[in-house]
Amino acid sequence: MQEPALEKLNEDLAKAGFLLLGSFRPSPEDGVPDRSDGSPARDLLLVGSTGPSLWGRLTSAPEYQDGTPHPMDRYTKRALTHLAAGHGLEALFSFKGPPYFPFQQWALKCGGFSQSPLGVLAHETYGPWTGFRAAFLSAEPLAGLEQSMRTGPCETCLDKPCLTACPVNAITVETGYNVSACKSHLQKSPEFACWSGCLARHACPYGEDHKPHPQNALFHMKSFAGL
Structure with a gap:
């Protein structure tokens, strides 16, 4: 994935109410699973939401209007599974478990986050208002990704x-x-x-x-x- 493709990924995420919060190249100790085809994940992209963007998309989605439980999780799974596949990526979800994937650990590895007294992580730009929704796994190293070594504000x-x-x-x-x-x-x-x-x-x-x-x-x- 070259930089124009990364720009398109960010555009598609924004249209669905999400954003890219960071990325890193996994090591064995990070607990990142292999992709479903058995290949290792060469890069992990952390996908989340912040502000009112996701809510605006969710309330017009069929998952919210059908009156059945967990509309946000169901919308997230549908939207991001389709979006990831369109970019040659594979999605893991924060709400799938137990056992659950260590999304807070992955966010700290991305940089820009710190552990807050509230238990949630706080981001240097978004404060405590980020929701971790999914992680995209890439089979190949991605060009244009920047890993921040900065810590969060706390x-x-x-x-x-x-x-x-x-x-x-x-x-x-x-x-x-x-x-x-x-x-x-x-x-x-x-x-x-x-x-x-x-x-x-x-x-x-x-x-x-x-x-x-x-x-x-x-x-x-x-x-x-x-x-």
């Missing part, structure tokens, strides 16, 4: 407003993210501000231009709370 963030934004103190430096406290708080009332999206994430000073659509945030919060 290591140099001094104020860390995310640690004080949660109304039930579900996030601390000492204990990390208390999932049960967060979920219990949400389940007590549909009127809590948290239903518009995690307030700790909203407090992050990075990636403010890439926050999700409010209905997208509500969609994810309902899924998290089991509603």
Whole structure:
């Protein structure tokens, strides 16, 4: 895949509501499986979403309108399987498992990400608002890919407003993210501000231009709370 083909890949991803978040050349310790034909993956391309783009595509897709569970996963699988095949690539999905592929490890290998106190990774441009949707595996090394050796923003963030934004103190430096406290708080009332999206994430000073659509945030919060 030469640079014009890489540009076309980025265009096709954007049309479907996704973007290329980074890439790297796998080593044995990265846990990247072989392609289905048995050939090793020579490059891995991390595909994700951020901001309202994916939500706009999803709500007009049949997977969202048919009323059956997991519309985002089903749309993602259909769209990216077809898109990857059209570019001679093979797709792995973050939601397939257990066992699940180590997408956070792969993102850190791509560069530009850091581990946040929230448990999610934060990106130098997109902040905590990236969703890892798939990894594309290439049978041949790809021209035009650039691996960033930069780390994400959390290591140099001094104020860390995310640690004080949660109304039930579900996030601390000492204990990390208390999932049960967060979920219990949400389940007590549909009127809590948290239903518009995690307030700790909203407090992050990075990636403010890439926050999700409010209905997208509500969609994810309902899924998290089991509603």
